[in-house]
Amino acid sequence: xxxxxxxxxxxxxxxxxxxxxxxxxxxxxxxxxxxxxxxxxxxxxxxxxxxxxxxxxxxxxxxxxxxxxxxxxxxxxxxxxxxxxxxxxxxxxxxxxxxxxxxxxxxxxxxxxxxxxxxxxxxxxxxxxxxxxxxxxxxxxxxxxxxxxxxxxxxxxxxxxxxxxxxxxxxxxxxxxxxxxxxxxxxxxxxxxxxxxxxxxxxxxxxxxxxxxxxxxxxxxxxxxxxxxxxxxxxxxxxxxxxxxxxxxxxxxxxxxxxxxxxxxxxxxxxxxxxxxxxxxxxxxxxxxxxxxxxxxxxxxxxxxxxxxxxxxxxxxxxxxxxxxx
Numbered sequence: 001x002x003x004x005x006x007x008x009x010x011x012x013x014x015x016x017x018x019x020x021x022x023x024x025x026x027x028x029x030x031x032x033x034x035x036x037x038x039x040x041x042x043x044x045x046x047x048x049x050x051x052x053x054x055x056x057x058x059x060x061x062x063x064x065x066x067x068x069x070x071x072x073x074x075x076x077x078x079x080x081x082x083x084x085x086x087x088x089x090x091x092x093x094x095x096x097x098x099x100x101x102x103x104x105x106x107x108x109x110x111x112x113x114x115x116x117x118x119x120x121x122x123x124x125x126x127x128x129x130x131x132x133x134x135x136x137x138x139x140x141x142x143x144x145x146x147x148x149x150x151x152x153x154x155x156x157x158x159x160x161x162x163x164x165x166x167x168x169x170x171x172x173x174x175x176x177x178x179x180x181x182x183x184x185x186x187x188x189x190x191x192x193x194x195x196x197x198x199x200x201x202x203x204x205x206x207x208x209x210x211x212x213x214x215x216x217x218x219x220x221x222x223x224x225x226x227x228x229x230x231x232x233x234x235x236x237x238x239x240x241x242x243x244x245x246x247x248x249x250x251x252x253x254x255x256x257x258x259x260x261x262x263x264x265x266x267x268x269x270x271x272x273x274x275x276x277x278x279x280x281x282x283x284x285x286x287x288x289x290x291x292x293x294x295x296x297x298x299x300x301x302x303x304x305x306x307x308x309x310x311x312x313x314x315x316x317x318x319x320x321x322x323x324x325x326x
Contacts, residue, residue, distance in 0.1 A: 001134075001135065002132070002133065002135065003096070003100050003133060004133075004134075005027075005099065005102050005103075005104055005131045005132055007027075007102070008027055008131040008132075010023065010141040010148055010149045011023040011025075011026045011141065012144050013143055014034065014144060014245065014247040014254070015043075015246065015251070015254060016126050016127040016143055016245045017068050017069060018037040018068070019034070019129075019141070020069075020107075020127035020129050021068075021069050021106065021176075023141050024104060024106060024129065024175065025037075027176075028176055028179050030179060033257075035254050035255075035257035035258035035260070035261055036189075036258060038247075038254045038258055039189065039193070039196075039255065039259075039261075039262070040075045040188060040192045041063075041068035041069065042063060042067075042068070042071040042195050042199065043062045043068045043071075043251065044062065044063075044196055044200060045061065045062050045199070045200060046061055046200075046208065046209055046212045046213050046250075047060040047064075047207060047208050048212045048215050048216040048219065049207065055228070055233070056227055056237065057226070057237075058166075059216070059240070059250070061241070061246060061250030061251040061252070061285075062251050063199075065108065065125035065127075065167050066108070066169070066172075071192070071195075075183075075188040075191060076182055076183060076188060077183050078176060080175070080177070083171075083173050083174070084171060084172050084173075085171050086171070087171075088158050088161075088162050090171075091158075091161055091171030092158065094171075094173055095107070095130055095173050096133070098175055099130065099131070099132060104129050104130065105130045105173050105174070105175055106128075106129050106173065106174040107127065107129070107130055107161060107172070107173050108124075108125065108126070108127055108161075108168075108172040108174075109124070109127075109128065109160035109161045109163065110124040110126065110160050111123065111128075111146070111160060112160070112163070113159040113160040114128075114152045114156055114157070115153055115156050116142070116151070116152055117146060121236075121240075123166075124163045124164070124165050124166060124169075125166075125168075128140045129141045130157075133154065136153060136154060137152065137153060138151060138153075139151050140157075145245065185265065186265055186266060189265060189266065190266070193262070193271070193325045194326055196325070197322040197325040198326055200322050201323065210315055210322070213311055213314060213318065214311075214312065216311055217311035217312045217315070220304050220307055220308050220311070221308055224299075224304070230296050230299060231296045231297055232296075233296065234292050234295050235297065237289075237292055238290070238292040238293035238296070239289075241285070241288070241289040241292075248282070248286070249281075249282040249285040249286050252278060252281050252282040253282050255278055256275065256278040256279055256281075259275035260275055262275075263275055270324045273321075274322075277318075277324075280317060281317050284314050284317075287310055288311060291303040291304070291310070292304070295307070
């Protein structure tokens with residue numbers, strides 16, 4: 001038995017959550033650029049997460065999974081039905097019924113189990129879209145980096161959806177209700193700019209937002225004693241910061257490009273100033289990840305010192321930019 005949504009056209013994106021919701025919106029007749037989706041979802045953030053059970057700290061540059069789509073739905077008045085279940089069979093029935101009715105489905109999963117993923121890293125906060133299946137395979141759209149239009153075995157998809165661990169959900173799937181029309185885009189953008197700036201500047205704990213970058217600048221100096229495998233831990237962290245669906249520069253490229261589009265739509269000098277700052281900030285994040293990578297390969301402590309200093313400069317520039325947007 002097979003079911004394919006023949007009218008489905010893949011949406012190409014760099015970041016998994018915006019690519020997933022971008023696919024659903026495009027299929028509904030509403031194509032929006034990925035930077036606009038990221039900005040409307042109030043996606044920019046930062047987290048330095050370290051706990052006793054972790055082998056090495058986690059560095060993130062965006063809001064936590066599921067929040068971006070929820071923010072986007074709020075800004076654009078979208079209805080996004082969500083289904084979760086602990087049953088693998090029920091989870092498949094949930095998505096199968098949608099595909100049979102011509103409705104593509106967003107999935108949250110751990111890509112470690114997917115056949116088309118080359119770099120096998122556990123991360124249960126990944127997103128992709130299902131648009132068809134046959135007796136053996138699921139037909140999906142993932143980020144451009146992972147191949148865009150891809151397929152995986154049904155058994156692999158079931159394992160990926162049912163994965164446990166950090167950022168996982170219980171076989172989470174989501175769809176998009178039919179849309180009559182979107183609200184005016186400019187007021188939605190204004191709301192997303194101010195909300196994102198407020199949340200970034202007022203984190204609930206000190207390892208999130210602007211304060212989190214300052215915290216990382218201190219903690220990174222202890223990484224040689226924190227890590228049991230310098231080359232593995234440092235180089236993997238640098239790779240994830242730059243290439244793991246971030247769009248580059250720990251999502252700062254995406255937010256810079258969002259601000260570029262905002263300049264044209266809103267004609268606000270403060271936004272233009274913030275854009276100029278993020279145009280400087282993005283390559284600074286690339287330099288941080290490059291220093292971390294070199295520290296892992298060469299055991300040179302001065303690379304961590306350089307990264308620490310860069311992080312303080314970044315924190316200062318990002319604070320200035322977000323204060324302008326607030």
